[in-house]
Amino acid sequence: MLVVKVGGxxxxxxxxxxxxxxxxxxxxxxxVLVHGGSREMDEISxxxxxxxxxxxxxxxxxSRYTDRGTLEIFxxxxxxxVNKLLVERLQAHGVNALGLSGLDGGLVRGRRKGTIIALxxxxxxxxxxxxxxxxxxxxxxxxxxxxxxxYTPVVAPLAIGEESEPxxxxxxRVAAALAGALEAEALIILSNVPGLLKDPADExxxxxxVPRAEARRYLERYAQxxxxxxxxSAIEALKGGVRxxxxxxxxTETPISRALEGQGTLIE
Amino acid sequence: MLVVKVGGxxxxxxxxxxxxxxxxxxxxxxxVLVHGGSREMDEISxxxxxxxxxxxxxxxxxSRYTDRGTLEIFxxxxxxxVNKLLVERLQAHGVNALGLSGLDGGLVRGRRKGTIIALxxxxxxxxxxxxxxxxxxxxxxxxxxxxxxxYTPVVAPLAIGEESEPxxxxxxRVAAALAGALEAEALIILSNVPGLLKDPADExxxxxxVPRAEARRYLERYAQxxxxxxxxSAIEALKGGVRxxxxxxxxTETPISRALEGQGTLIE
Numbered sequence: 001m002l003v004v005k006v007g008g009x010x011x012x013x014x015x016x017x018x019x020x021x022x023x024x025x026x027x028x029x030x031x032v033l034v035h036g037g038s039r040e041m042d043e044i045s046x047x048x049x050x051x052x053x054x055x056x057x058x059x060x061x062x063s064r065y066t067d068r069g070t071l072e073i074f075x076x077x078x079x080x081x082v083n084k085l086l087v088e089r090l091q092a093h094g095v096n097a098l099g100l101s102g103l104d105g106g107l108v109r110g111r112r113k114g115t116i117i118a119l120x121x122x123x124x125x126x127x128x129x130x131x132x133x134x135x136x137x138x139x140x141x142x143x144x145x146x147x148x149x150x151y152t153p154v155v156a157p158l159a160i161g162e163e164s165e166p167x168x169x170x171x172x173r174v175a176a177a178l179a180g181a182l183e184a185e186a187l188i189i190l191s192n193v194p195g196l197l198k199d200p201a202d203e204x205x206x207x208x209x210v211p212r213a214e215a216r217r218y219l220e221r222y223a224q225x226x227x228x229x230x231x232x233s234a235i236e237a238l239k240g241g242v243r244x245x246x247x248x249x250x251x252t253e254t255p256i257s258r259a260l261e262g263q264g265t266l267i268e
Numbered sequence: 269m270l271v272v273k274v275g276g277x278x279x280x281x282x283x284x285x286x287x288x289x290x291x292x293x294x295x296x297x298x299x300v301l302v303h304g305g306s307r308e309m310d311e312i313s314x315x316x317x318x319x320x321x322x323x324x325x326x327x328x329x330x331s332r333y334t335d336r337g338t339l340e341i342f343x344x345x346x347x348x349x350v351n352k353l354l355v356e357r358l359q360a361h362g363v364n365a366l367g368l369s370g371l372d373g374g375l376v377r378g379r380r381k382g383t384i385i386a387l388x389x390x391x392x393x394x395x396x397x398x399x400x401x402x403x404x405x406x407x408x409x410x411x412x413x414x415x416x417x418x419y420t421p422v423v424a425p426l427a428i429g430e431e432s433e434p435x436x437x438x439x440x441r442v443a444a445a446l447a448g449a450l451e452a453e454a455l456i457i458l459s460n461v462p463g464l465l466k467d468p469a470d471e472x473x474x475x476x477x478v479p480r481a482e483a484r485r486y487l488e489r490y491a492q493x494x495x496x497x498x499x500x501s502a503i504e505a506l507k508g509g510v511r512x513x514x515x516x517x518x519x520t521e522t523p524i525s526r527a528l529e530g531q532g533t534l535i536e
Contacts, residue, residue, distance in 0.1 A: 076344050076349040079351070079367075080347045091428060092432035097372070097373075099371070099372050101367070104368075105365075160356075164357075
């Protein structure tokens with residue numbers, strides 16, 4: 001069983017991903033898909049007059065400030081638009097996809113952070129009322145129930161908090177948690193780059209392999225921007241019991257199959 | 269087992285409905301919820317610069333013209349916003365709600381109409397490219413699977429068409445189809461009126477009982493606006509094998525329990 005993370009649409013070729021999912025299912029490979037959707041979120045927020053607000057945490061991660069209004073747009077875009085249009089595409093390829101958010105059936109339980117520490121012009125600032133969260137627990141029995149009946153779960157990056165509130169959680173981290181909880185053979189994280197690059201500006205500088213013991217060193221040395229969270233998620237997944245993680249290119253003809261053949265950055 | 273239809277938010281007190289669902293579940297009554305959400309749809313469409321366009325069919329039904337752009341907003345609002353905020357509320361009451369749209373796992377299969385005949389100033393006009401549809405088939409095994417495991421399905425009014433496209437389907441008709449397919453003991457349709465009224469302007473003119481053989485006559489004689497579709501759905505549900513349908517008031521303290529006690533318009 002595989003867990004595959006795909007970006008919402010920015011760069012990843014969803015049509016090819018869906019075709020590849022259908023092919024793998026026919027060969028008997030079961031999988032769970034997790035998606036993102038930041039690009040759609042930014043676009044719809046903008047159109048609704050709530051432009052996105054990003055902050056940089058002291059540890060260097062970029063984070064979306066999510067007040068209740070932003071959260072409700074996030075829920076709508078992620079669990080509605082991105083999730084169901086992906087389900088539509090998969091169904092069109094004969095995959096009996098079933099979309100869920102972390103709220104549904106308590107699929108992904110999270111903890112709300114409540115405040116974000118933002119670094120602004122070198123100064124720390126505390127932002128309250130945030131609905132971002134971390135992943136704490138996965139309802140694996142629900143996923144196994146659906147997989148056993150032939151459904152392909154498609155999961156939106158939301159968790160349910162302690163007060164049943166939806167939480168904005170990072171899609172890569174959700175994928176890592178699901179992969180660990182399900183003891184997946186592999187976690188494949190697709191994006192619009194070939195994998196971890198020595199030089200982010202040079203796609204030919206791919207690092208083909210990262211030994212798991214050195215993953216954190218590679219993270220600190222080479223990962224920039226979104227790639228930091230991807231490597232962090234890889235480390236979490238390996239800790240959770242996943243055998244291997246591949247950071248792979250989502251733009252190729254058969255993105256998942258290629259990742260399984262070892263194309264991309266293999267972390268194990 | 270019950271099927272309960274609730275409006276999105278216009279008039280129905282969702283908080284009371286959710287509390288009532290929790291109470292009934294504790295007593296061992298399983299149920300499936302179906303929701304609407306026209307009001308939210310109108311509001312978000314407006315804010316996104318795509319104001320809703322309604323047409324009246326020659327048979328007197330009001331229908332939303334749904335081109336592909338409108339459909340994608342419909343999916344986002346219904347399967348995202350309305351569905352997940354209802355799941356949040358139910359979860360807060362201890363109900364393990366699980367939101368689905370008709371696309372998910374092929375839950376509700378529909379047929380796309382493609383064209384609508386609109387009556388404009390007494391003239392018939394053909395509108396093409398519509399994504400409205402009728403309900404053809406329900407995947408009851410998915411619902412039974414979830415119910416057996418203690419989940420409460422919450423269903424958004426969408427179907428999946430023959431080309432896997434999402435279809436805008438009427439929530440009352442979806443509820444009727446689900447109730448029939450599941451052989452529910454009762455279908456309860458909650459709205460912001462006490463039931464079928466002799467005089468729509470007078471809430472005291474409630475018709476407490478409609479014999480099933482006379483339902484169509486009552487429809488033609490008393491039903492106006494949205495109430496037409498509700499009575500039509502009631503007739504469909506009874507044909508499908510449901511024992512009784514109650515059109516009831518969604519604004520009371522315990523809307524579902526009261527309907528079960530026969531408050532509202534009982535059709536059997």
